[in-house]
Amino acid sequence: MIADVVAFIVEIDKLKAVTRKVKPLGPLNPDRYENPAEHSWQIALLAWSLAPFAESSVEINRVIKLLQVHDIGEIDTGDTMAFVTEGVAERKQAERVAVERIFGLLPAAQGREMLALWEEFEDERTPEARLAHAADRAMPVLLNLANNGQSWRENGIAYDRVVARVGPQIHAGCPALWEYLRARLEAAKLDGWFGIPG
């Protein structure tokens, strides 16, 4: 029923109110944190543009779909702090409850498809999910590199922590992107954009 689609699309509007840790780039942007809705759009375009550089051949249409749905659980859970390592299993479980609720608003076929794609992203076993994770991890790094390390500075995040957090997944999904980013992260470290390890 159309009304079910409408209930879903109105519900997911709430994703525009969730805040992430990076800000859109200046100078034209208002000084605010980005939200997972605009982030999901941007990483779909990033993954799509990177497809020829993926670690293996990917079905790019599925990558784009994975990225459209991957953050929808944050409507209930909020942005899962990018650099917090505790409680990952609990947070993932809470996100699963959230997406079952939200995709459950849709007609059954559409809801099932989106839930299956959310699970594929989480499981990170297909080349498509790996490229999707690479784009998801790389995007805040690219914004920070274009913005004097904004979220690293604000949260006192050390260089080694960034590399440990994003390196393996970016490398697994898109090796050439990691090669590029590693060099830029090194340069940013020399420029003093990171917090002191402690």
Next chain:
Amino acid sequence: MIADVVAFIVEIDKLKAVTRKVKPLGPLNPDRYENPAEHSWQIALLAWSLAPFAESSVEINRVIKLLQVHDIGEIDTGDTMAFVTEGVAERKQAERVAVERIFGLLPAAQGREMLALWEEFEDERTPEARLAHAADRAMPVLLNLANNGQSWRENGIAYDRVVARVGPQIHAGCPALWEYLRARLEAAKLDGWFGIPG
């Protein structure tokens, strides 16, 4: 080259600073206008959810891609006022110049594909482009219907103008959605959510 992809993805971050006429739904959302980046994400999900209701069978993956790229020209032109009817050809020409510049940042194959999809959306001749337009036109209506007619009230937009603006394209792409919306727009009219025709 990865650096070309990065130049593109940093450039399109500017879409987050463009403002549309509708606001994200409250009460949690900050009081701001939505931007075409988060809008592009939301209508991809709307079109995808509506695919079984489309006027003819569609390749939904292409619909999603059309919607990811369709507003990128607004980085240079701003949001083309939804209810302004003059100067459409000039604005479209300006958007074309913009997307040629922006997609031109990408490696040639990716840039060509995105430009072709932008053109397919604009030409509105394929079932995919028609469903994409239906979603694009319906989304601000759905937000207004969930938000006391916010952008209609703020801009004094009359009921007949909304119906004339969005009806034909929503009906062409997704007849069942138009049937649903027509009834809700009638009810909103009775509730006094529109401006006086003048």
